[in-house]
Amino acid sequence: xxxxxxxxxxxxxxGWYRRNEIKLTPWLFLLPGxxxxxxxVIVPIFQSFWISFHEWDxxxxxxxxxxxxxxxxxxxxxxxxxxxxxxxxxxMYLLAIPAGLFIALLLNQKxxxxxxxxxxxxxxxxxxxxxxxxxxxxxxxxxxxxLNAVLVMVGMEPVNVLGHPDTATYGIIAAGLxxxxxxxxxxxxxxxxxVDPEQVEAARLDGAKGLKMLWxxxxxxxxxxxxxxxxxxxxxxxxxxxxxxxxxNGGPFxxxxxxxxFMFEESLSEFGFRMGYGAxxxxxxxxxxLCFIGYFLWSMYQEEKGAH
Amino acid sequence: MFPTPIEKTSRTWQLTYQALLPLALxxxxxxxxxxxxxxxxxxxxxAAGNYWGMPTSFELFNNYGKVFFESQMPRYMLNSFFITxxxxxxxxxxxxxxxxxxxxYKFKSNLWIFFMFIAGNFVPFQILMxxxxxxxIGLGMYDTKLGLVLFHIAFQTGFCTLFMRNFxxxxxxxxxxxxxxxxxxxxxxxxxxxxxxxxxxxxxxSVLIFTFIWNDYFWAVVLTQGxxxxxxxxxxTSFNSQFVAQYxxxxxxxxxxxxxxxxxxxxxxxxxxxxxxxxxxx
Numbered sequence: 001x002x003x004x005x006x007x008x009x010x011x012x013x014x015g016w017y018r019r020n021e022i023k024l025t026p027w028l029f030l031l032p033g034x035x036x037x038x039x040x041v042i043v044p045i046f047q048s049f050w051i052s053f054h055e056w057d058x059x060x061x062x063x064x065x066x067x068x069x070x071x072x073x074x075x076x077x078x079x080x081x082x083x084x085x086x087x088x089x090x091x092m093y094l095l096a097i098p099a100g101l102f103i104a105l106l107l108n109q110k111x112x113x114x115x116x117x118x119x120x121x122x123x124x125x126x127x128x129x130x131x132x133x134x135x136x137x138x139x140x141x142x143x144x145x146x147l148n149a150v151l152v153m154v155g156m157e158p159v160n161v162l163g164h165p166d167t168a169t170y171g172i173i174a175a176g177l178x179x180x181x182x183x184x185x186x187x188x189x190x191x192x193x194x195v196d197p198e199q200v201e202a203a204r205l206d207g208a209k210g211l212k213m214l215w216x217x218x219x220x221x222x223x224x225x226x227x228x229x230x231x232x233x234x235x236x237x238x239x240x241x242x243x244x245x246x247x248x249n250g251g252p253f254x255x256x257x258x259x260x261x262f263m264f265e266e267s268l269s270e271f272g273f274r275m276g277y278g279a280x281x282x283x284x285x286x287x288x289x290l291c292f293i294g295y296f297l298w299s300m301y302q303e304e305k306g307a308h
Numbered sequence: 309m310f311p312t313p314i315e316k317t318s319r320t321w322q323l324t325y326q327a328l329l330p331l332a333l334x335x336x337x338x339x340x341x342x343x344x345x346x347x348x349x350x351x352x353x354x355a356a357g358n359y360w361g362m363p364t365s366f367e368l369f370n371n372y373g374k375v376f377f378e379s380q381m382p383r384y385m386l387n388s389f390f391i392t393x394x395x396x397x398x399x400x401x402x403x404x405x406x407x408x409x410x411x412x413y414k415f416k417s418n419l420w421i422f423f424m425f426i427a428g429n430f431v432p433f434q435i436l437m438x439x440x441x442x443x444x445i446g447l448g449m450y451d452t453k454l455g456l457v458l459f460h461i462a463f464q465t466g467f468c469t470l471f472m473r474n475f476x477x478x479x480x481x482x483x484x485x486x487x488x489x490x491x492x493x494x495x496x497x498x499x500x501x502x503x504x505x506x507x508x509x510x511x512x513x514s515v516l517i518f519t520f521i522w523n524d525y526f527w528a529v530v531l532t533q534g535x536x537x538x539x540x541x542x543x544x545t546s547f548n549s550q551f552v553a554q555y556x557x558x559x560x561x562x563x564x565x566x567x568x569x570x571x572x573x574x575x576x577x578x579x580x581x582x583x584x585x586x587x588x589x590x
Contacts, residue, residue, distance in 0.1 A: 025494040026409035030421065033406035033465050040462030041428040044439035051438055058442070109314045111326065119577060120333055124340070126573040128523030130541045131566040134548075134558070138346065139339040144359045144555060146342040178339075183584070190585035192310065200310050218310050225588040235430055242525040246545075263434045268530075275438045282434040293430045297423055304419060 045286070052279035057272060069280035078254060079281070082262040085169055086238065086288070089258060092173045093180060093237035097229045100184025101222075105214075107185075108192045118189065125182040133246030136175035137162060162248055165255035172243050172256055180236055184229040191225030192218075227299065234292050238285065259285040347371055347559035354555060371560040379550060380535045381561060384543030388568070391453050391460070391539050392521045396514050398461035399468050403513075404506060406465065407472025408498050412484055422473060429466030433526050436463075441530055451532050456539075459531065460521050468513055471586060475509040476502060512583030515576045519569040540565045 017024065052069055054062040073079045107118055124132065139145050140161040148158040161171035195218060203217045219226070241260045248256045250265060257265070259281055267278030314325055334341070345360075348368045358364065375381050410422050440459055441450075449455030479502070487497045528542035535543065544565050551557040573580050 021494050022413070023415070026413035026415060026418075029405040029409035029498070033402045033425075033469065034421070036402060036458075036462040037425065037428060037465050039443070040440060040459050041431065041436060041466065042424070044436040044443075045428075045431065047439035048435045048437075058438075105311055106332070108309070108311065109325070111314055111329075117329055117333060119574065121336060122581075123570060123573060124337075126519055126569045127566050128525065128541050128569070130523070130525050130544060131562045134544070134562045135339045135343050138555060138559070139342055144354070146338065146360065149360045186581060187585055187588045190581070190588045194589040195310060197309060213310065225585075228585075228588050238432055241433070242541075245525070245529075260432060260434050264437070264526075264530075267438060278434075279438050282432070282437065285432045286435040289430065289432050293427055296430065297427060300426070301419075301423075 048279045048282055048286075051276055052283050054276045056275040058267075058275045059273075062276070065276070069277050072277065073280055073284065078257060078262055079259075081254060082257040082259045082281075083284075085256065085258045086285075088169055089173060089176075089237040089240050090234065092170070093176065093233050094230075096177050096180035096184050096233050097226065099177070099181045100186075100229065101188050103181065103185045104188035104192060108189060118186075122182045122186050125179040125186070127179065129176075129179075129242035130246050132175055132179055133172075133243045136171070136178075136243075137247045140171055163252060165252050168248055168252060168256045172240075172247050175247065176236070176240060176243050180233060183232060187225045187229050188222060191222040195221050231296055235289075238289050238292075259288075343559045343563065346555050347563055349556045351554060351556060367556065371556050372564065374557055375547075375560045375564050379547055379561070380543060381540070381547060381564060383535050384538060384540040384547070385564070385568075387453060387535075387537060387543070388522055388539040388541075391456050392518055394457045395460040395464065395521045396517045398457065399464035399517055400510060400513055402461065402465045403468030403472050404503065404510070405498075406469045407476055408502055410469065410473040411476030411479075412481075412497075412502070422469070425466045425469040429463075429470065437530055444531055451534060451537050453532075453537050456527060456531050456537070459527060460524070464517055464520070468517070471513055471583070472506070472509060474586065475506060479505055508579070508582065511576070511579040512586075515572055515580045516583045518572055519580075522569045 051062070053064060053066060055065050055068070056062040103121060107114065107121065127135075139147050142148060142158060142160045142163065147161070151158055159167070162168050199217060199221070200213070203213055208217060239260065240258055241264065244250060244256055244258060244261045245264075250257045250261055263278050263281040263285065266274050266281060314322055345363075348366060348371065349358075349363045350365045350367045350370075353359075353361075353364055356364075406425070410418055444450050444455040444459070447455065449458070483501055483505075484497055487501055492500075522539070523541060524539070525541040528539050532538045532542065535546070538546075544561060547561050548558050551561070
């Protein structure tokens with residue numbers, strides 16, 4: 001309280017700081033945040049680019065090899081498989097958006113106990129991916145799993161989802177879709193809550209119903225929710241690591257690897273650390289992500305311009 | 309309201325809907341119900357191939373007791389707490405300051421710095437992995453909780469800044485202007501005027517960050533390796549190799565590991581959802 005008193009009592013002898021306060025304050029407030037963020041996020045991105053041009057075991061000297069790591073990637077079968085799997089993840093993961101919208105429409109009612117239903121539908125999102133992975137790998141177990149128990153009960157052949165290279169990736173994606181759908185659902189529920197009831201009534205008087213109403217009246221109003229659902233789903237798809245690591249560890253026969261997992265495997269593998277090669281994979285993944293980040297930022301920039 | 313409120317539809321559809329809801333929920337949570345059922349069974353049931361029939365004995369206390377008293381689980385849980393709580397405090401402290409700076413002041417590079425935080429927040433973890441691991445080893449913090457906490461604080465600052473800045477933008481700016489006319493120092497405006505108004509944002513972010521960090525697995529594997537520092541997401545792997553193929557114990561273990569964020573969600577539901585859906589409505 002003393003500083004406040006001196007400040008108001010001596011308005012004529014404002015110091016340099018007081019005169020430039022409005023200019024300086026934001027930078028003082030930003031300093032710790034920017035410092036932390038630069039050291040742990042911004043600078044490492046550039047370091048990874050730099051490391052990707054080297055051969056490095058993480059301990060000894062780095063040996064500059066130019067584009068060798070990238071050339072090796074181009075002819076690496078494992079890289080090819082990982083890259084295609086990443087694309088599978090991207091496309092399949094987008095199913096979470098319509099699925100989430102569907103559940104949101106189902107639950108957007110005011111019946112007794114609906115709030116509890118909403119939270120129960122949402123709560124898989126709160127579980128860690130490790131637990132989701134374990135839960136689903138037990139669900140898929142050929143002998144003990146519930147999935148096969150149900151399949152046999154309805155007279156179908158039991159399947160070994162995670163044991164087969166053709167189905168394993170889809171099995172993992174299905175596990176990932178579970179919490180992701182819950183996330184999209186909650187976004188849409190919030191969006192539906194804010195839909196303008198007058199517009200809906202007006203459209204109803206004009207005879208709009210069902211799908212037509214959804215497409216022409218409701219969805220346009222849900223655009224902000226769709227945008228966020230799109231952003232978090234894309235990011236989630238490209239970040240997939242935990243599920244793969246827990247459910248199959250890249251197998252069977254390396255068929256479920258994605259770039260993020262492949263990178264981890266190469267950098268910290270038991271056969272020696274290949275940090276340079278790992279960094280090169282990370283750079284490719286980063287570039288893939290950058291296309292989307294660019295688009296997201298551009299959309300946000302348009303909005304900021306509109307706001308001011 | 310869309311779809312048509314159920315009260316205004318036919319009696320048959322109302323009844324179908326009421327019957328459909330619990331069924332849909334059951335189907336939705338089926339994998340989880342399976343695990344919960346596993347966790348109360350006995351090893352004898354598994355040996356006899358009785359996976360889905362009635363349990364022959366009720367082993368809830370036995371199984372969960374084993375998790376707490378015959379494994380490293382409590383240790384991992386404690387580690388998770390000591391990693392998560394400081395991260396929440398640190399990230400919120402840093403980002404309420406950056407959010408204030410970007411939300412209240414107009415200067416040239418404002419939007420660029422804001423976008424730097426957002427872009428960094430979207431980056432794939434792998435591009436940071438090698439340098440961050442190297443830095444942590446260099447600081448002598450490999451396999452310590454502090455090493456993990458420092459990284460998490462830095463990374464979460466990106467997301468939190470986005471959140472705080474947008475929240476502050478929505479506050480009435482006249483408050484700040486009025487305070488300035490009164491000659492109140494800028495840091496006091498932050499501390500006495502803006503911060504108290506940010507309470508809902510602080511609550512929402514704390515719950516969200518708690519869940520994110522508790523559930524982190526990738527950085528736990530990259531920056532730690534033993535029971536002295538590993539959080540529960542990474543520790544559960546060694547737990548599972550201790551009780552290999554004993555599904556009743558592994559199930560109990562993963563339910564215990566998942567409990568804190570679930571409890572957090574059900575206790576703070578309003579804040580949690582408010583945080584998660586920020587921006588979903590215009």
